[in-house]
Amino acid sequence: MPQLLAITGSPSAHSRTAVVADHVLRRLSHAGFTTEHLSVRELPAADLLSARRGEPEIRRALDAVAGADGIVIASPVYKASYTGLLKAFLDLLPQDGLVGKTVFPLVTGGSLAHVLAIDYALRPVLSALGARHVTAGRFVLDSSVERGSGPDRLRPEAELDLFQAVDEFAAALRGAASYATEQPTAHPTAHPTAQPTALAATP
Numbered sequence: 001m002p003q004l005l006a007i008t009g010s011p012s013a014h015s016r017t018a019v020v021a022d023h024v025l026r027r028l029s030h031a032g033f034t035t036e037h038l039s040v041r042e043l044p045a046a047d048l049l050s051a052r053r054g055e056p057e058i059r060r061a062l063d064a065v066a067g068a069d070g071i072v073i074a075s076p077v078y079k080a081s082y083t084g085l086l087k088a089f090l091d092l093l094p095q096d097g098l099v100g101k102t103v104f105p106l107v108t109g110g111s112l113a114h115v116l117a118i119d120y121a122l123r124p125v126l127s128a129l130g131a132r133h134v135t136a137g138r139f140v141l142d143s144s145v146e147r148g149s150g151p152d153r154l155r156p157e158a159e160l161d162l163f164q165a166v167d168e169f170a171a172a173l174r175g176a177a178s179y180a181t182e183q184p185t186a187h188p189t190a191h192p193t194a195q196p197t198a199l200a201a202t203p
Contacts, residue, residue: 104166
């Protein structure tokens with residue numbers, strides 16, 4: 001089963017974005033996927049901002065991205081875009097850091113006026129990093145996250161809409177996994193005009 005990683009880029013310790021991302025991970029976990037949550041705010045700030053890729057916690061975070069088949073990229077809207085904290089982490093990835101991966105963009109904000117932040121701010125950088133498939137994703141209003149004495153939860157209508165997108169993401173992941181499994185392994189073959197010991201390049 002594909003490995004999934006949620007990366008949240010909110011600087012807040014009481015992040016609505018993290019709440020929504022956790023809802024996504026629970027849905028995917030119940031569907032049988034192995035999931036992990038990386039909160040960028042918990043990485044050492046000096047190492048993150050100085051791009052110290054070799055430091056242990058930064059290295060582990062980058063290895064988690066490299067080992068994941070699917071990535072949930074989640075951020076609140078700050079100044080009509082994703083956060084600088086998330087940008088600092090994405091800048092640590094190699095240029096092909098998302099190659100072969102299916103990515104689900106997730107953005108939270110206080111107004112539907114920011115809904116285009118997914119397509120005009122986040123999606124281009126995900127494509128630039130080589131993501132195999134960036135799914136439709138979702139924008140979730142801050143007001144959809146209900147807080148009280150118990151666990152934070154989503155309003156039912158927001159949860160239903162979110163889970164529809166999550167199920168589409170899961171289907172895309174399964175499709176990518178099936179495609180990879182079905183591809184034949186290439187083997188070098190002898191070139192008809194070559195000497196017996198020579199091998200032609202695989203077409």
